[in-house]
Structure formats: structure tokens, C-alpha cells
Amino acid sequence: MRHRRIVLTKIMEEKKQNNEQTFERGTTTKDKFNSFYNQHYKTLLLIPIILIILSISFIGYFYFKTGDFINRDISLSGGTTITLFSDVSELDLQNTLTGKIPDLEIKYVSDDGGKPSQIILITSQKPEEVTPIIEEALGYKLTDKNSNLEFTGSNLSDNFYKQLVIAILIAFFWMAAVVFIIFAQKWKIKILALVLNLLFGIFLGKMFLTMNFFISLIILLAFIISIVFIYVKYSIPSFAVMLCAFADIVMTLAIVDLLNLQIAGAGIVAFLMLIGYSVDTDILLTTRVLTRKNTSVNREIFGAFKTGMTMTLTAIAAIGVALAVIYHFGTVLNQMFIILLIGLSLDILNTWVTNTSLIKWFAEKGGKL
């Protein structure tokens, strides 16, 4: 019995070796793909580069047109949102309220059966200015039984927005720093990157946007350039991870702008979640390819691709299903999930084209962890 098992294992090993040899020689469709990929993987990088340029251009255009990078909702731009949900089906507020409340926007939300279930009134005014007018139009008082009220003062909302942007910046750079510290080789450079990132954090927390705009912009750029320079020079894999997360964010933001989605604080946090998901697959790929033993780069990439795609697809499936169930509540979870779905889909491209090409390039040149 024991003897038979050993023989079996031997046969399997031989089979595997044969497989690997055909894998290298290139005769089957799989191998044709391999040789095609080996020839063109650098050219493939053009796709994400073009998309990144398009995305940045569109975001720039959006900024030029609206004065902001995103379409902020009331919680980030200041104002009042009143959501009515009792007997809203027969109300025609548009006619009664237009002209009485400046910059009033009225949205109708339907339930699963298509019946109007909520009316959302959005205005930049304060609640004490608008509730009496709305109550008069409705003929009843607004209470916590028949409505929700959300108000954010404009100073506060501006602050919220700035702080969230800073939080995303810090998260992005510190995430990259961790990858660098784990993946880079030399201790001195690791410590330098650590100190630089801590200083960058302090700068963002204490000084950025509180001092002169241009000076803070120059310091910001100086930090970014020196950090990116260190990563490119001392650890291409860390740079690739960072680039991939950056591409995910920029492309997702461009699509969010294209769809003109209104974003609340939670929506910005979704970008943070996106960084997390994006980095996971990148680290998987990098580790697999750069710590490989006795296998080819393509083989490791393909293995990582199978694992990574399972990861991303499960995430997309879970989030998609959850979104479908809770969509009609109209909560902030909707925008978080939509942003994640867009981002995760783009991450497939960015991990398996952008990051993979860079890592392959690096590995073919003999790069290791």
C-alpha cells in the first residue's frame, strides 16, 4: 500500500514537471497567451496610463465647472435636509414651496412597489427658517414621527470636508509607508521613510490649509515628490502598490463625478475602504511573485490572479447583494456601496494590469523581496 502511494506521487511529480516544461516551451493556447503576454505586458501599461490621464482631466474639468472635486451633499456643504415620510403620495410641494424657500431642491423616493414613500427637501437655509414654511404648506407640524431633519452649518461642513480630505491623504501615504517599510531592503531608508511620513502627518494635521494656501501647496508637493522619489528609487513594489491605489481612487472619483453622485462624509470614507481592499490584492501579488521559488513569474502571477479575483469577486458579490436589499432606505450606506462597487471593479484592472505589469517588469530584471 505504502509502496503504491510513493509510486503514485512520483508519477504525479513527473506529470507536473512535464506540464511545467510545456508551459515554458509554448505550444498550447495557454502558452501562446504566455508568450503574447511576455511580449506585450509593458504595452498593456498604456491602458491604465491613458485612463488615469483621462480621469485626472475629467476631474480637473469638473473642478473648473463646479469649483470642487466632488458634488458635496448638504452635510459637507451646509444646509438642511428634511425627509418626509407620512402620506407623501398626494403631496405636490413643488408648486406650493417654489419661490418661498430659496434654492430648494425636491426629490421623490419610491418604495419597492414604485409608490412614492419619501419626499426629500434640500436647501442651504437653516431649519428654523424653512420648517415654518414647510409646516404651513403641509398643514401639520413636523415631528420625529413623520420626518427626519438634518442640518449642518456651513462652517462646520467646510471643516468636515477638509478634515476628511486630510484623513484620506494621511491614510493613503501611511498605507504606502507601511508597504515600503515591509518591502524595502535597507534599514536606513526605512527609518527615513518613517520619519518623513510622520512629519508629513504632522504637517497635514497642524499646518496644511491653515497657513497660506500656496505655501502649504508647495510644502505638500515637496513631501509628495520626496516620498515618491524614495519609493521609486528603493522599492519599486511599494511604488507599484501606491500607484495602483492612486489609480483606483482617481478613476473611481472620475466616475462618481461623471454620474454626478452627491457625496456625504460616509462616501468619502468609502474611498478609504477602497484603499484597504485595493492594497490587499496588491500585497498578495507582490509577495507571491517576489518570494517565488522554482516557478516562473507568469505562473505566480496566474496563481495570484486566481486568488485575487476570488477575493474581489466575493467582495463585489457581497456588497452588490447587500446594496440591493437596503437600497430603498436611502441611507448613506448606498453611496458607500456604490463607490466600493465602482472602485472594486476598477481595481481588477489596476491590480492585474497596472500593478502586475510593473511587478513583472521588476521581477524579470531580477528584483526580489
Next chain:
Amino acid sequence: MKITFRIWILIFFITVSLIAIFGVPPLFMEKGVSITFVDKNSTLFEKGLRQGMIINGINDVQINNINDFEKQFEIFSDNQSHKLTIKTKSFEITDVFSSDIENQLLVENIAPTRIKTGLDIRGGSRALVVAQNKTLSDSELSDLISISQERLNLFGLTDMNIRKASDLSGNRFMVIEIAGSSPADLEELISKQGKFEGKIGNLTVFSGGKNDIPHVERSGQMAGIDGCYANQGGGEYCTFRFGITLSEEAAQRHADITGNLSLSAENPEYLSEKLDLYLDDSLMDSLFISKDLKGRVTTQISIQGSGAGKDRTEAIKDANLNMKKLQTVLITGSMPYKLEIVKLDTISPVLGQQFSKDVLIAGLFGILAVSVIIFIRYRKIKVSLALLVTSFSELIIILGIAALIKWNLDLPSIAGIIATVGTGVDSQIVILDESRFKTESLKLRIKKALFIIFTSFATAFVSLVPLTGALGMIGIGAAGAGLLKGFAVTTLIGISAGVLITRPAFADMIKQFEEE
């Protein structure tokens, strides 16, 4: 399968979490209603009834839920006094109670778990308050909080949380969160400075607060609705009256000031000046001062006011509310600063229950979708089950820790949980796939998988820390005054539990499956 040390650790944490969530004995097996509020000035309080206790019987009738409880209290609809025996788990109270008891005791159904949901799910109000044109110091903010706390308590609000918050830019806020239904005039109650002054001419006789007014009548003979009258323009209005007691110094001031007054020329029964009552610098009422009071040290003063409505019931309600507000500012005194509400959210409790249910359904469907993909990919029941069990245990541990630290699960927290369980599944897929790679030794492969997972964990960890406010010392406070902290907190709990507890256990399970 052999239960290794790491799997034992996982089992231990799941057990502790389940206990934290459901309690021992499990809360859903408990019968009765839980007390949410007992008026401190009531007989019920004197006899030992406290918030959080469980009432399971009234007058020999078993109380299972809030409907049973309300049925027993229907006897008070005749506004008469009745004898009641209230049973809690450890003792019982028997006494004759007036219909006031309905305002002195509030209860709710016993929650099936110890998990607390946030305001944006179960409904409630949240206000962010700042001082106008002033940055408050830490101790000033503490004073403000204690006054607000007292004001809201007087209004019968107990299920609330008032805390300090600061943000990235160093602004300090008072955050008030009130669960469930909130008073209609919450805005007024928290943002009104409530500066109450009794003045004769330009001289202040007394102002609100304990120094000048040690006692305010709130019920009984000395406080209540005086009478109701038809309004000329339609509707009705009602007047109220309640007594206050002045401190000796304030009464002496009253004597000194009135001593210098002459009799009124038009109406010699009264003094030449009136006692003007100001609330937040606007004249609320002017009281004639009887000539007998001239130069007298008097400590008893009656305060009057009114309320209006389209019919009598509404007018009485309004008058009662106005009386309560006035009593509140007289008792607590004025806020030290002019306040401004910079953010106010009132979320209806109506949607909450349905939403909680649907989030659970969403979670279940999400996990189902994941299982389908996992099964298609691996085609092994055992492996797929292990992965699902691990994901569920991650969820249970997050909820358990949240229940243990009494974290309110709001929408951002739920997003965090979803994110964590999602990355959890990802990590398990990494472990699974690494272990199936036959080119290296199993031990080495698992080690590599744990390295990948640890790197992901470390990156997620540093990217979340700025949201928690833990980096205050380098100027990175919690963004958005900590309103998105929930996301960071649940995610941090989840990924830490994942990397320390569930994923190592999962790796052990997979190792055994592979060795088989």
C-alpha cells in the same frame, strides 16, 4: 479534526462574545419590561425603583411586554389614585399612586441583545453645539455639559449621551445625543442661553440658578394651569403659575430696592415700578408689586406665563410645555455662553426597526453570495464551511466586543463591519490558496499567507487610525468631530480580531485538511 491551541482560542473568544451579546441567562428568554426612567422626586424612586431594573408583574398579573404593562396602567385614565403592586425580580412595592405615575415611570421592552444601535438606526437626535464667537477651554466645556445635562434631565430625558468632541482643526464641540423620541423644541432647549432675570428698573433683583432661586415649585398646589380663555383671533390660550423661593440675599436685594420706591400714581395699591422678568434679554412678563411688599424681605414669588393653541387641549399642552421650559432655566441658571447649534440631525425612530431587520437580511444574503462563489471555486464542502464559520465567528467577535465596550452601532460602524468581514473572507481565501500551492512546504506556505495577511492588516490599521482621534497629539484629531469614528472603531476591532484570533485558527484548520 484536532482542536489546536489556536482553535481553542477562537472558541474561547466566540463564547465570550456570545455571552457579551446575549447575556447569561440570555436576554431573549427574560420576561418583563425594562425601566428607562424613574423620576427622582417620586415615591417609586424612594422605594428603590431604578433605571435598568426589570418589572415582571403588576397586581398579580404577569408582565411580559410593554402592552401588558400599558394595559395595567389604563386604570389611571380616570385621573384618580389607585393602589398598585409593582414586582421586580428582587422585590415588590405596594402603594397608592396618583395618575402622575405615568410621567414618573417609563419602560420599554427588554432588548433581545446587549448590542446598542446608533441614532441613525434606532432614531433620535444629535446636536453639535459650539459657543458663539469663542473657543471653549476644556473646563468651560465641562461646565456647559453639566448644565445641559441637568436641563435635559429635568425634561425627563435620560437615554442620552453628552460628551466633548474636538476635530482636526482644534474646534471643541458639545455633542448631545438623545435616543428615541426627542422633545419638539430640542433646539430651543439646548441652544437657548436661558438667562433669566428679575429686574426692577435697571436693577437686577434675582437671576436664574441656585444662588438666587434655591427652590422652584414644579408640581402640586403651587404650580399648574390657572385657567383657559378664548383668544380674540380664534383658538384658546391658557395661563400657568408656579412659585419660586428666593434666597435670603436675593430677598434682601428685593427689600432694598423696593424700599426706595414710591407708590404708583395711577394705582396706589401698587408700587411705582414693576418687577420685570427677562428671558434672554427679552421682556417676558411685568408683575405689579403690591404696596405691602415695599421694603419687605419676601422669599416667595409667583411666576406666571401662558401658552396658546387652536383648541383647549393644545393650549394646555403648550402652557405646560412653556412652564416646564421656564422652570428648567430657573433651576439650572443660564448657560455661561451664547450657544450655536452647528449640526442638528433628528432621525425618526419609525424606519429604524425595519432597517435593522433588513441589514441582517442584507448580511445573510451577502454571506450566501460569498458561499456560492467559494463553493464554485473550491468545490469542497469542508473547506467552504470552515471559511464561512470563520467569517461568522469574526462577525460574532466584532459584535461581542462592541456590546462589551457599549459601542453604539451606527451606519458607519455597520459599513466597518461589512468591510471587515469582506477583508476577512479575502484573507481566508489567501490562506486557502497558499496552502494549495504545492511547490513549497505547507509550513512555509502558511507562513507566507500570514505574512500577506499581516501586511494587509498593518496598512489598514495605519489608514484608519487618523479617523479615531487617537493622534490628537500630532494635530490629527478625529475628522468630522468623530462622527465617522464608528467606521474606524469597528474595522479596527474586526481586523485586529481577524489577524490575532480567527485567521490563525483558520490556518490551523486548513493545515489539517491539507494534511489529511
